[in-house]
Amino acid sequence: DLQAQKAGQLFSGLLALNVVFLGSAFICSMIFNNVAVTLEDVWLLLVVLKVLSLLWLLYYVASTTRRAHAVLYRDPHAGPIWVRGSLVLFGSCTIFLNIFRVGYNVSHVHCKSQLELVFPPIEIVFISIQTWVLWKHCKDCVQVQTNLTRCGLMLTLATNLLLWVLAITNDSMHHEIEAELSALMEKFSGNETNTCLCLNVTVCEVFRRGYLLLYPFSTEYCLVCCAVLFVMWKNVGRCLAPHAGPHPSTPPFRLHGAIFGPLLGMLALVAGVCIFVLFQIQASGPAIAHQYFTLYYAFCAAILPAMTLACLVGTAIHGLEERELDTLKNPTRSLDVVLLMGAALGQVGIAYFSIVAIVATHPQELLNRLILAYSLLLILQHITQNLFIIEGLHRRPVWEAALQGKPEAEPPRRGSLLELGQSLQWASLAYIHSYSHLNWKRRALKEISLFLILCNITLWMMPAFGMHPEFENGLEKDFYGYGTWFTIVNFGLPLGVFYRMHSVGGLVELYLGA
Amino acid sequence: DLQAQKAGQLFSGLLALNVVFLGSAFICSMIFNNVAVTLEDVWLLLVVLKVLSLLWLLYYVASTTRRAHAVLYRDPHAGPIWVRGSLVLFGSCTIFLNIFRVGYNVSHVHCKSQLELVFPPIEIVFISIQTWVLWKHCKDCVQVQTNLTRCGLMLTLATNLLLWVLAITNDSMHHEIEAELSALMEKFSGNETNTCLCLNVTVCEVFRRGYLLLYPFSTEYCLVCCAVLFVMWKNVGRCLAPHAGPHPSTPPFRLHGAIFGPLLGMLALVAGVCIFVLFQIQASGPAIAHQYFTLYYAFCAAILPAMTLACLVGTAIHGLEERELDTLKNPTRSLDVVLLMGAALGQVGIAYFSIVAIVATHPQELLNRLILAYSLLLILQHITQNLFIIEGLHRRPVWEAALQGKPEAEPPRRGSLLELGQSLQWASLAYIHSYSHLNWKRRALKEISLFLILCNITLWMMPAFGMHPEFENGLEKDFYGYGTWFTIVNFGLPLGVFYRMHSVGGLVELYLGA
Incomplete structure (x- = not known):
């Protein structure tokens, strides 16, 4: 077995x-x-893959809902709420992106090929259905047709991966928009050129802005889908121990008297929001003034050392602590660690x-x-x-230690009153131990985690909502050339956003565990 | 612990x-x-890394030989003879390559910078010492200074990886050689240009040919070093179970009456050698005639389906077999599987x-x-x-099954003659079982393995000794452009050669185990 x-994993992996x-060779x-x-050839290939994936996804939903024994277990660790939430958020952003693309194409309909008009609607259908299926089924541990399911999941994963590769390397739309802008400039200055121009300038401006703003979300969406599909693939045919069914619920999120961490973190968050708003107002103009870049980088150069220091102190406290190490194998945690390391690469x-x-x-300027x-x-x-x-x-x-330190919960016996009393006494002791009596180490860990959570949210928010100083400051763009730097940034930034999200998830777990 | x-693995991994x-950003x-x-900046960075790695390697040798308890265990699976052999083979090829480079540089001394003359000797020193250290220490499971050792190993690994990346992307020397050849042509036709020309044409020709021939070996060398260093890194701090010390020796390699497999395989090998010799004779001329490419590809198109068929039959027989599955965790085997899959990517x-x-x-020619x-x-x-x-x-x-099926080998007791007799009888039965009485499944597996071994050796030999029709047929070079195709081929071919070597290793194991 x-x-x-x-063998099934091997075969489906080879397929993917x-x-x-x-697809990479095509691209x-x-x-x-x-x-x-041409780009259209690549799109055609992707449409074929999307249609195949869609058919499989629909077949999967039909076959698992028809048979009662298809999904006996659901992995409680898979698909936490923040992953599913970002799936829906990024999915809807990508759908809007494609609506803008349709709008843009329609307003340039006199100089676009028929084929180009067809692709965005297909993409919209694909994303809607995929998001819906993943939302509903991301915790499944399928027991029937395991080999077919593995192959189907891997096919869908490969499709999403190729969409991601295409998104980070294909800057044709950006080029087109820039070319149109400069053509418009020339038109106003009297030199009529035969570039494809928009029929209605105001509407086009909206489509263009929307497209540029939402573009990073679509790359993000592909990454999240890949992660979810990979977890589903890992879970195919998995049998969970039956008693693990109801996952021990984590304690509710409470502050426990932490003050400095949240306070400093809120300060950073508020400052970050201010800078973000200032920067975006500037970015809606023709060019961003120099001092706003300085402001942004100075803010980061102030917040990053503080975060580094907090992490170092936290690691030191971990070293001092007497808490037990959890050396059991835990596939979800291993995946977490790998994702954290991988996303940091961006x-x-x-x-x-x-650098x-x-x-x-060798620049001499302050900004550099x-x-x-x-x-x-x-x-x-x-x-x-x-x-x-x-x-x-x-x-x-x-x-968890408090819960499991309790003498093994035996099947309910009609026990003596004495035992019941002991049990109650023990439970209240555990409660006191875990909630009221925070020693300085645990308190410090909670403060540090909260501070880091808020800082990571700040650093997540800025690139996620369209602030890309790396691209706009022009230094590296001039050095590496437009195409190369486009690829590097579009490879790195979505991974960076993913990293911040994932860090927040890990830090929340740390906070609750401390 | x-x-x-x-933590040590994490930290050293992050360092690497x-x-x-x-280094990648530099390149x-x-x-x-x-x-x-410039290229010289990259070389300077690599020299710094090489010197650091060298210092660490020497320190490692000194510290492990001085302390008796530094290396208590040696991993019997690590560094098999074929890996160490290829290390020495490719290492000496790379040293020769650098000698040719020195010769080439010296004969162009009037137009080379001082710095360029210094790099190859440093590379020679680095490779000699590294090969020697890896040959001697590749089985070590170090117990002292584990964190420092991990960092040092990872530094050396990173250096080798960067050398590999540079080797597959830097085609400047090839460009230089081509430029010189065309300049020579022009000189003969009377148009004197001011390109840097060789002082002695015959000597330069030797250096040039040697350089082009040996180039693939240097990329290969870096890959093998990375694999060996990775295994050493995995083995740092590992304690082997003491009784595992003397590894159960594998049975000697014997034919067991297999006939068809080796015969067909030898046929393929001889045909391959003939084609190889013909091709290389052609390649030493100015251009390779069309029919030799046809010959080569036709040969491959004949041998590959046969190999595929053999593999399919073999897999089917594996499915039929009643032999036990070895489901124990085995880190060496996992690494083997990963390397096999990874090397196939090339x-x-x-x-x-x-494709x-x-x-x-859309070409219509037979060759395409x-x-x-x-x-x-x-x-x-x-x-x-x-x-x-x-x-x-x-x-x-x-x-192994035969050896372990034997009742647990107890410490030698002064036992009765009866027991001794039983034991002898058992041993001879096991011998008969494992060597004489080959059922048809095992016999077929042995035939198939032998056939595949010889075929893989054929397909290994051709690219390993400088036959690169992928590069010389010109089709893809025209399509993708020189630089891109250079990178793709130099990325893929050494991995392909590594794949064939590794397959032969795996197939020999299969042959002995069947």
């Missing part, structure tokens, strides 16, 4: 690998030989590229020095935060 | 990640902005890129159709071979 499972390779051909393989990669660009051009400091601090912060969170995830939560 | 190990990122900057970051990637290039250009068929068959062959080998590695070898 284990062997059959391994081949699909991804074929690379498009990039390096635009004449022989921002760290961007930071290293920035090399700045060091190689700030960017250099920011990049270095960012790398340091990612490393220390990863250490802190991973170290923390391997400690046993206090509330 | 487990926690300390995890950062080094690799920094990317060099590719996309050749003015600000050739599969090249094949997909070829897209051919399909997009052959290349298309070859690429498709190659992908199929990789998939089926991976399934066959991985399936086989999870079966328990017959000889």
Whole structure:
């Protein structure tokens, strides 16, 4: 049985690998030989994959709802609410993005091919159905047709991965928009050119802005889908121990008298929101003034060392603590750790590229020095935060220790009153131990976690809602060239946003466990 | 203790990640902005890394030989003879490559910078010492200074990885050689240009040929070093069960009456050698005639379906067999499986890129159709071979089952003669069972394994000794452009060579186990 499972995983993995390779070869051909393989060829391939994935998703829903024994277990760790929430959020953003694309295409209908008008509606259908299926079924541990299910999941995963690869490498729409803007400028200055121009300028402006603003969400959406589908794939054919069914509910979120952490964190959050608003107001104009970049990078250069320090102190406290280590194998935690490390690559990669660009051009300006400091601090912060969170995830939560320290809960016997009394006494002791009597270490951990949660939310909010100073400051864009830097940023930023989200999830767990 | 190990692995992994990122950013900057970051900057960075790695390697040797308790255990699975052999083989090839580079540079001394003359000797020193240390210490399970050792190993691994990345992306030397050749042509035709020309044409020709021939070996060397260093890193701080010390010796390699497999395999090998020799004779001329490409691809298109068929039959027999599954966790086997899957990516990637290039250009020639068929068959062959080998590695070898089926070997007692007799009788029965009485399934498996071993050796030999029709046939080079195709082929081919070597290793294990 284990062997059959391994073989199924191997086969479906190979299938996905081949699909991804074929698609990547298409996309690379498009990039390096635009004449022989056009963007439309790539889209056609993706439409075929999307239709196949859709058919499979519908078949999956039909077959699992028809048979009662198809899904006997549901993994309580899979698909937590924040993952499903971001799935819906990013999914609806991507749908809006495609609506804007339809609008843009329709208003340029006189110079677009028929095929180009068809693709966005297909994408909308695909995303709607996929989001709905994943929302409903992300916790499933399927027991029937395991091999077919694995292959179908991997096909869908490969499709999403290819959509992601295309999204981070294909800057044609951005180019088109820029070309149109400059063509408009020329038109006003009298030089009529035969570029494809918009029929209604105001409406086009809305579509254009919407498209540029929502673009990062679509890359984000593909990543989240891949993560969810991977967890589902891992869970195919898995049998959970029956008693693990009702997951021990985590204690409710309460402050426990933590003051400094939330206060400092709120300060950072408020400052971040102010800077974000100022920056976005500027960004809606033709160009962003120099001092706003300075403001942004100075803010980051102030907040990042504080976060690094907090992580270091937290790691030190973890080292001092006498709490038990949880050395059991835990697939969800392993995946968490891998995702945390993998997602960190995005921002760290961007930071290293920035550093090399700045060091190689030897700039003397304050702004460039700030960017250099920011990049270095960012790398340091990612490393220390990863250490802190991973170290923390391997400690046993206090509330779990309290619950499990209790002498083994035997099947209810008609026991003596004495036993009942002892049990009650024990429960109240555990309660006191875990809630009232916080020693300084646990209190410090709670303060640090809260501070880090708020800081991470601040740093998540800025890129997630369309603030991309890395792209707009122009330094690295000039150094690497538009296309290369577009790819690097579009590879790194969505991963960075994902990293912040995931960190918040991990930190909340740490907070509750401390 | 487990926690300390995890933390150490995490920290050293992060260190390596950062080094690799920094180096990659350098290399990317060099590719996309050749003015600000030159090749010499990248070399300087690599020299720094090499010197650091060298210092650490020497310190490691000194510290482990001085302390007796530093290496208590040696992992019997790590560093098998074929890995260490290829380390030395590829290492010496890389040293020769650098000697040719020195020769080439010296004969162009009037137009090379001082710095360029210094790099190859440093590389020679680095490779010699690294090969020597890895040869001696690749089985170590170090017990002292585990964190420092992990960091040092990861630093060395990162250095080798960066050398590999540089080798597959930096085609400057190849460009230089081509430029010189065309300049020489022009000189003969009377147009004197001011390109840097060789002082002695015959000597330069030797250096040039040697450089081009040995180039793939250097990329191969980096890959093998990375694999060995990774295994050493995994083994740091590992304690082996003491009784596992003397590894149960595998039975000697004997034919057991297999006839058809080795015969067919030898046929393929001889044909392959003939084609290889013909091709290389052609390649030493100015251009390779069309029919030799046809010959090569036709040969491959004949041998690959046979291999695929053999793998399918083998997998089916595995399915029929009643042998026990080995479901125990086995880190060496897991690494084997991962390496097999990872190395397959190389050739599969090249094949997909070829397919897209051919399909997009719609060629009508026989050769292009052959290349298309070859690429498709190659992908199929990789998939089926991976399934066959991985399936086989999870079966328990017959000889091991025979040895372990024996009642637990108790410490020698002055036992009765009867017991001794029983024991002898048992041993001879086991011998008969495992060697003489081969049922048809085991016999078929042995035939298939032998056939596949010889075929894989054939397909290994051709690219390993400098036959690169993928690069010379010109089809994909025209389609993707020189630089891109150079990177794809130099990424894929060494992985492909590694894949064939690794397959042979796995198949020999299957043969002995069947």
